Amino acid sequence: MSASPGLDAGDREAASKGPSIPAFRVARSKRMHVYVLIASVIIVGVLASVPLWSQLSTSSNLITLFELVVLAQMWNLLGGFAGLVSVGQQAYIGIGAYGLWLLADEFHVHPFIALAGAATLAALVALPIAPLLFRLRGGYFAIGTWVFAEIMRIIVSNIQATGGGSGTTIMSVASIPFKTRIHGTYWIGLAAAVGSILIVYFLLRSKIGLGLTAIRDNELAAQSSGVNLFRSKLIVFVIAAFGCGAMGAVLGLQLLFIQPASSFSVNWTAFAIFMVVIGGFGSIEGPLIGALIFFVLQQTLSQQGSTYVLLLGAIAVVMATVAPRGIWGWVVARWDLHLFPVRRGLVMESPPERAGPAAPSEAAAASDAS
Amino acid sequence: MNWVNIVLQGILLGGLYALFAVGLALVFGVMRMVNLAHGDLGILAAFIALALVQSAHLPLLWASLLTIALMFGIGYVLQRGLLNFTLGSDDTRPIVVTFGLSIIIQNGLLLGFSADSRGLDAGAIENASIHISNQLAIGWYPLLVFIAAVAVIAALQLFLNRTKLGRAFRATSDDREAAELMGIDNRHIYALAMAVALVTVSIGGIALAIRTTFDPSTGPFNLIFAFEAVIMGGMGSVWGTLLGGIVLGVAQVLGAQVFGAGWGILCGHAVFLLVLALRPSGFFARTVTT
Numbered sequence A: 001m002s003a004s005p006g007l008d009a010g011d012r013e014a015a016s017k018g019p020s021i022p023a024f025r026v027a028r029s030k031r032m033h034v035y036v037l038i039a040s041v042i043i044v045g046v047l048a049s050v051p052l053w054s055q056l057s058t059s060s061n062l063i064t065l066f067e068l069v070v071l072a073q074m075w076n077l078l079g080g081f082a083g084l085v086s087v088g089q090q091a092y093i094g095i096g097a098y099g100l101w102l103l104a105d106e107f108h109v110h111p112f113i114a115l116a117g118a119a120t121l122a123a124l125v126a127l128p129i130a131p132l133l134f135r136l137r138g139g140y141f142a143i144g145t146w147v148f149a150e151i152m153r154i155i156v157s158n159i160q161a162t163g164g165g166s167g168t169t170i171m172s173v174a175s176i177p178f179k180t181r182i183h184g185t186y187w188i189g190l191a192a193a194v195g196s197i198l199i200v201y202f203l204l205r206s207k208i209g210l211g212l213t214a215i216r217d218n219e220l221a222a223q224s225s226g227v228n229l230f231r232s233k234l235i236v237f238v239i240a241a242f243g244c245g246a247m248g249a250v251l252g253l254q255l256l257f258i259q260p261a262s263s264f265s266v267n268w269t270a271f272a273i274f275m276v277v278i279g280g281f282g283s284i285e286g287p288l289i290g291a292l293i294f295f296v297l298q299q300t301l302s303q304q305g306s307t308y309v310l311l312l313g314a315i316a317v318v319m320a321t322v323a324p325r326g327i328w329g330w331v332v333a334r335w336d337l338h339l340f341p342v343r344r345g346l347v348m349e350s351p352p353e354r355a356g357p358a359a360p361s362e363a364a365a366a367s368d369a370s
Numbered sequence B: 001m002n003w004v005n006i007v008l009q010g011i012l013l014g015g016l017y018a019l020f021a022v023g024l025a026l027v028f029g030v031m032r033m034v035n036l037a038h039g040d041l042g043i044l045a046a047f048i049a050l051a052l053v054q055s056a057h058l059p060l061l062w063a064s065l066l067t068i069a070l071m072f073g074i075g076y077v078l079q080r081g082l083l084n085f086t087l088g089s090d091d092t093r094p095i096v097v098t099f100g101l102s103i104i105i106q107n108g109l110l111l112g113f114s115a116d117s118r119g120l121d122a123g124a125i126e127n128a129s130i131h132i133s134n135q136l137a138i139g140w141y142p143l144l145v146f147i148a149a150v151a152v153i154a155a156l157q158l159f160l161n162r163t164k165l166g167r168a169f170r171a172t173s174d175d176r177e178a179a180e181l182m183g184i185d186n187r188h189i190y191a192l193a194m195a196v197a198l199v200t201v202s203i204g205g206i207a208l209a210i211r212t213t214f215d216p217s218t219g220p221f222n223l224i225f226a227f228e229a230v231i232m233g234g235m236g237s238v239w240g241t242l243l244g245g246i247v248l249g250v251a252q253v254l255g256a257q258v259f260g261a262g263w264g265i266l267c268g269h270a271v272f273l274l275v276l277a278l279r280p281s282g283f284f285a286r287t288v289t290t
Helices: A009-017 A031-053 A056-081 A090-106 A111-133 A138-158 A178-205 A207-217 A219-224 A229-255 A267-279 A285-304 A306-322 A326-335 B003-031 B038-054 B060-081 B092-113 B140-162 B164-174 B176-181 B186-211 B216-233 B238-259 B261-278
Strands: A024-027 A345-348 B129-131 B137-139
Touching (some): A031 A056, A056 A229, A111 A229, A138 B216, A178 A207, A178 A229, A207 A219, A267 A285, A285 A326, A306 B092, B003 B164, B003 B186, B038 B092, B038 B216, B092 B216, B140 B164, B140 B186, B140 B238, B164 B176, B176 B186, B216 B238
Antiparallel strands (some): A024 A345, B129 B137
8 A cells, every 4th residue: 555544744745745756635525525415414304304294104114214224234334344244133133122122111211212222232242242253254153143143032932021932012112102103213213224324434434444444355464454353343243233233122113013033033134135235245325225225125025925035035146146246336336436435545635747647546546445 | 851861862963963064064174165055955955855755756765865866966056056156255255145045945945835844754763762771762763863974974084085086175175276276176176065065964954854844944943053063063074063963962952851842952052152162163173264
C-alpha cells in the first residue's frame, strides 16, 4: 500500500514535497454522499410516518421487512466482513424472542423496554460461547454455531415454564391494544433496522472495521501488523448476537406467539444467506437489496411452502457459484458506486506534475477496496 | 438398571455416528471443504433405498447396493460439476453452496415423500439379540452396524495408506499445488473423494433408516452428530471419528438414562462443548490445519 490511511499531516506534507508524488489527502466522503444522506433521512422519515396514514396491515407487513434488514445486516457483518460464516444466528433470534417473554411476562418489564433487555441477553449469552466457537474454523465454525442453536432449542423445548415444544403466548404483549402494539412494534422495528445499518456503518469506519478488512484480505499479514484478530471477531460476534436478539424480540412483539421450532429454526439462516448472497457480500447496500428482494418474494411466493424454500436454496447455490459478488457487487464493478462512505480513498489536492497513466484516482487507490 | 448394558448401547450407537462422520472427515481432509449437506445426502440415500424397495420391489440388500453405487456417481458429478467451482481463496462460497444444497435436498424430499416418518424394514434381524446374561443382551443389528463402521473405516484407512489412489488423496491433502505438479488431477481426486464420502454416508443413512424412523428433516441432526464426532476424534484422523462417535453415543445414551429422554442429545452436545473447551484438537489430532 503506497498510502496508508494512517498518514498524518506531517507524512502528507513530506509526501507532497517529493518530486513526483502529488499532494493528496485521505478521504471517505464525496459530495454524492451528502445527497445519499439527505435521501436516507427522507426515506426514513417517510417510513416513520407510515403508521400515521396507512392501513394497519401495511405497517404489519413492513415490520417483517425491518426484521429481514436486521437479519441480513447482522449475517453479513459476520460472514461478509469478519469471515465468520454462521448457520446458527437463530440461536440469538430465539433468545431474543424468549428473552422478551421472560422479561415481560415473568419480570413484568414493559414489553417495549424488555426488548432492549432481550437483545442484551442474547449478547451476554454470545460472549462466553464465542471464544469456544472461535476454536473452530470455516465450515466447522459454521456447524459449531448450529450446534449452539440446537442446544438452545432443546433447552427451551424441555423447560415446562416456557410451554415446552408447543410454545407460549406472550401475555403482557397480548394485553396491549392491537393498534398500539402494531404501531409501537413498527417504530421499534424501524429503529432496529436503521440501527443495524448504522452499527455496521460506524463499525466499518472505526479501527475495528479497518482491521476486519485487513483480516479478510490476509489474516496472517493483518495479525503481524498488530490487528487483534480475536478481539475484532469477538466484538463483531457479540454485536451480531445483539442485533439478532433484537430482531427476535421484535418478532415476538409482532407475532405474540413464540415456539422453539420456529424461533430457533435454521430457516432464518437460509433466509439470511439468501438475502446476502443475492444482494452481495461485504457491503451495506447488498444485504439491503437482498432484504427488499426477499421481502417481495416472501409476500408473493411464501404460500408455495417447500417449493418456495427449495427455490431460495437453488437461487443461492446458483448465485454463489456463478455471481458470488451478488447484485451490488455487479453494480460496484460496473459503476464503482458506493452509497455509504466506508472506504477510504485518495483525493488529489493538486494535479500531478507529470500526468501519467498511473496517477491514482479517488477509487483506484482505495486502500480497502474489495 | 444395568449400566454396562447402557454403555454398550452407546458404544454401538457410536458406530452409526462414525459412519456419518468418516465421510465428512475425508472430504475435509482431502479438499479442506466442509459439506453442510453431508447429513442430508445420507438421508437422500435412505429415501432412494426406500423408493427402490417400495416401487421396484427390490430386496433391501440389492436396493442398498444399488443406492450406494448411485450415490458414488452422484458424489462424483456433484463435486466435479458444482462444488469444485466453489473451491478457492474464498472460504465462504463452499459453505454457502453446500448449505443451499442442504436446503434443496430437504425440501425436494419433502415435496417427493412428504414429511411423514419412514423406516426401512430389514426383517427379523432388527429385533434379534445375543443373550449374554439376564441383564446383558446385545442387539444383533446394532452390533452389525458397529462392525460395518469398523470395516468401512479400516477399509478407508487401508485405501489411503496402501493404494496408489490413496497416496494421491494424501498428497493432495498435504499440498495441493505440489500434487498438481506431480501430475495429479485435483478435480478428479476431489470428485473421487466426494464419491467415496457419499458411499460411506449412504451406508450410514441406510443403517439409520433400518434402526429408527427418518424423515426429510433428519439430515441436519446427522450432520451435527457427525461433526461432533469428527471434532472430538481429532480432525484428519479416520479412526478418531470412531472414537468421537463412541464418546458421543455413550454421552447421549447415558444422558437420556440419567436425565430423561428429552435431555440425551443435549448431554451429547455438552460433552462435545467440554471436549472443545479442554482439548480443542480432539483425541487423535493428526493434521495441523491453518
